Amino acid sequence: MVRAPCCEKMGLKKGPWSPEEDQILVSYIQKHGHGNWRALPKQSGLLRCGKSCRLRWINYLRPDIKRGNFTKQEEQTIINLHQMLGNRWSAIAARLPGRTDNEIKNVWHTHLKKKLKHYDSSQDSKTIQISKCDSNVVIENESGKNNHSTSPQQCCSEMSAVTDSSMEKIVVKEEIDYSSEYFPTIDENFWSEELANEDVRETKEDADAHLPLVELESVEDSKVDGGGGMDFWYNLFTRAGDMPDLPEF
DNA sequence: AATTCTTACAACCGCATCGAG
């Protein structure tokens, strides 16, 4: 049994929003707020489903939305956060005031992914490797709530601090600048798209010498989807000793 | 000038999660 899409209900409009619809939605929310998205279309007179209204508001009409091109710093931040969190766009968006998860996702797919792929292809020989990885890490946040992660992706996305040898407790402590301070800097070649073949980063041997390996167990049963994936998991734990305490997501 | 291709981004869909009852 397949559930019918919500907007297929009789009379509900789909597709691009008209300025009139935007106006109705904005003025309704300004007056009444958006306590109940489901009820909002009925009460405001819009022929849209609540989901569509919510999306339109969050991604486009919200007054605090920052429009226009992303700055280099914002792009750098996205890259760094994506390396940390994988495809958790909402978590990334939470660190970029005025930007939406949808917008960030689009920028990633249309610009950054291509750039990085191009950039990384010139960096292949510098890939860092690790042989073992723990697939069952317990994470504890500030509220004391434990999260059991069975996948690297999931675990990494919730990881918020250095893992010690027992890998049991992770506590959030402070805000950090995601744009550069704690991450390897992407050089000018990335932004210029003219990738140098040599002397861009340290060699693999140099990197291995600087990055402490962490003893971890097999990840055979781990599910890894797109985004950060296993490489990131490896890199995160490889670099664990260099990572700062990170805030909660 | 017309057509095709590419890019960017808004919007949709369906699954996951959460909370109330």
Added chain:
DNA sequence: GCTCGATGCGGTTGTAAGAAT
């Protein structure tokens, strides 16, 4: 503990605009 409705999230699609041919 279970069910169900509401909301959040990420993947994907649709389409308008611009570029290339």
